[in-house]
Amino acid sequence: MILAAKIPVTIITGFLGAGKTTLIRHLLLNAQGRRLALVINEFGDVGVDGELLRHCAAETCPADNIIELANGCICCTVAEDFMPAIEALLKREPRPDHIIIETSGLALPKPLIKAFDWPEIRARLTVDGVIAVVDAEALASGRFAEASRADGNAPAHDNPLEEVYEDQLLSADLILLNKCDLVSEARQHALKAEIAAGMPRPVKVISLRHGVVAPDVLLGLAAGAEDDLAARPSHHDAEEGHDHDDFDSFVADIAPVRDPAVFVAQLRDVAARHDVLRMKGFVEVAGKPMRLLVQAVGGRIQHHFDRAWGASEARTSRLVVIGQKGLAQAAILKALAAP
Numbered sequence: 001m002i003l004a005a006k007i008p009v010t011i012i013t014g015f016l017g018a019g020k021t022t023l024i025r026h027l028l029l030n031a032q033g034r035r036l037a038l039v040i041n042e043f044g045d046v047g048v049d050g051e052l053l054r055h056c057a058a059e060t061c062p063a064d065n066i067i068e069l070a071n072g073c074i075c076c077t078v079a080e081d082f083m084p085a086i087e088a089l090l091k092r093e094p095r096p097d098h099i100i101i102e103t104s105g106l107a108l109p110k111p112l113i114k115a116f117d118w119p120e121i122r123a124r125l126t127v128d129g130v131i132a133v134v135d136a137e138a139l140a141s142g143r144f145a146e147a148s149r150a151d152g153n154a155p156a157h158d159n160p161l162e163e164v165y166e167d168q169l170l171s172a173d174l175i176l177l178n179k180c181d182l183v184s185e186a187r188q189h190a191l192k193a194e195i196a197a198g199m200p201r202p203v204k205v206i207s208l209r210h211g212v213v214a215p216d217v218l219l220g221l222a223a224g225a226e227d228d229l230a231a232r233p234s235h236h237d238a239e240e241g242h243d244h245d246d247f248d249s250f251v252a253d254i255a256p257v258r259d260p261a262v263f264v265a266q267l268r269d270v271a272a273r274h275d276v277l278r279m280k281g282f283v284e285v286a287g288k289p290m291r292l293l294v295q296a297v298g299g300r301i302q303h304h305f306d307r308a309w310g311a312s313e314a315r316t317s318r319l320v321v322i323g324q325k326g327l328a329q330a331a332i333l334k335a336l337a338a339p
């Protein structure tokens, strides 16, 4: 008897705002006949990424093949959330050709890769590749650098962002330096060299703009990452488990916005004042039939009307706000409530 071939799984990791959803969206729209299935893990229960991806669901990836896991980081909920999601996808008819997993921006990929070494999983699935998406501009601006490296004697990892960022790179088979439209070519070269220098094994780093890359580059790496765990070190290898205590998040329910330009200026001010890492959500603009999609990565804010509100849809304005521990929730809510 010939055993059915294992379904390849691609894990897409990368810090908050690196451009994972945009990358996957492009992949869905250019699937070249592959039947795809998606598992989307998002930090905070606003569900922006799932909503955006379901909206572009195509024949190659029907909405049924998209499963959202919003109950915290996927690395902490492998047994409770991830396994049932995978079981559900494996029952789909026809069977998916390829499964894509988008981890949350704070998730550590290694505990997830380890799950593919479990006997009941490894018999049916294989990790085709782990792809880390990096925000070139955030990297260039020192977002992930050790804050006190300059004084030469601070303990390692004063910056909790650096640890998550490094863990994501260390498990990767391919690194995508995204948002290269925001940095010079010379800077891209320097960033690539910096990334390569930090890797324990050679991994290709590709420059990207707006997540545009041919699917053949991403899929079919045949890495078999579950057989190769030792080559993917993590800052948490010596520990029993891990936590995400360095980060805080909350959902802000806000009033309808009167003027998007004023609102964006407010957000920019909040991001700068309170060192917010990420804000995203859908917002009602008074008098407009369409909803406003807002995406903030640090002080870089994008917004556009993405679609009309549905007739029976509640026009809620909600943003998920993510930052480091100690995030000033009350002050931020107050600033967002101000006219």
Ligand SMILES: [Zn+2]
Pocket: 073, 074, 075, 076, 077, 107, 108, 242, 243, 244
């Ligand atoms: Zn975790």
